[in-house]
Amino acid sequence: MGRPALPRNRKARPLPLAIPFPDWISPNVFPPFELGPVTVALRWYALAYIAGILVAWRIMVSLLRREALWPGGRAPMRPEEVEPFVTWIVVGVVAGGRLGYVLFYAPEILLADPLQVLRVWDGGMSFHGGLIGVALAAFLYARRVGMPLLSMADLGAVAATPGLLLGRLANFVNAELWGRPTDAPWGVIFPGLAAQSCGQPEGVPCARHPSQLYEAALEGLLLFAVLWWMARSGLLRRPGLIAGVFFLGYGLARFLVELVRQPDAQFAAPGNPLGWALDLGGWGLTMGQILSLPMIAAGLALIAVSRRHPAPAA
Structure with a gap:
């Protein structure tokens, strides 16, 4: 659903309870330094990706070692087979995330400079595109080695959520992907001209x-807690159920957070201040909401498929 327009003067009054963005937070883990002709730098966002992959690896190995959790008391793969599987997944995340960003949010790149699609280091990744890339990589790998696809999807769903948590925290550290203006006491005064441009009088900060923290809490922390509990409760014996809850949970969380998330600059315009990618006259949907609807449908379908399997023994 579309986001209701808020009166501009509602944001014009002082915000004594707003939270200033911590000035000690930097996007870089350590200050960049020169090593010969090369500038060495490590950003928190890159570290979040690396940590997310390592945590996912550890979670998968942990669950695979517990054979009793799986259908027929047999895990879909051996713990030592996680390494090549993760390699395929990483390729799917990067390729799908970048292509998804270009296709969904910046298609003009294809017309202006197609080779720019390969410049992943310039930024611009899409979660929904990354998810499609992961799904395709997992499908191809499962077919290649003869592993049960639904059980592998369940395994990947549990393992992916800590990475979502870390990624959204990194978005906050980078002071990017912030939400709409608010006068709520937990509003954050993000730095930068773009974040401070919300129609307020000069000298009045924009909170x-x-x-990013809403998404970290919902898509990362809460969803992981639910999926981990399901996995340890024997629900991996219903192939597709945990993956279905992941798709449904992420889709719903993202759809709701889009209501307070800043409109995508690619779609926002004077005649479209709410950044609707689909304008239905009086209300509309953002691109994030549009892409979340298939996830919700896929989640419900997987949950329905999982009901064909008997309930796990207590």
Whole structure:
């Protein structure tokens, strides 16, 4: 659903309870330094990707070692087979995430400079595109080695959520993907001209919803807690159920957070201040909401498929 327009003067009054963005937070883990002709730098966002992959690896190995959790008391793969599987997944995340960003949010790149699609280091990744890339990589790998696809999807769903948590925290550290202006006491005054441009009088700070933290809490922390509990409760014996809850949970969380997330600059315009990618006259949907609807449908379908399997023994 579309986001209701808020009166501009509602944001014009002082915000004594707003939270200033911590000035000690830097996007870089350590200050960049020169090593010969090369500048060495490590950003928290890159570290979040690396940590997310390592945590996912550890979770998968942990669950695979517990054979009793799986259908027929047999895990879909051996713990030592996680390494090549993760390699395929990483390729799917990067390729799908970058292509998804270009196709969904910046198709003009294909017309202006197609080779720019390969410049992943310039930024611009899409979660929904990354998810499609992961799904395709997992499907191809499962077919190649003869592993049960639904059980592998369940395994990947549990393992992926800590990475979502870390990624959204990194978005907050980078002071990017912030939310819409708010006068709520937990609003954050993000730095930068773009974050401070919300129609307020000069000298009055603009506080915004920390939508990155909302997503970290819902898509990362809460969803992981639910999926981990399901996995340890024997529900891996119903192939597709945990993956279905992941798709449904992420889709719903992202759809709701889009209501307070800043409109995508690619779609926002004077005649479209809410950044609707689909304008239905009086209300509309953002691109994030549009892409979340298939996830919700896929989640419900997987949950329905999982009901064909008997309930796990207590």
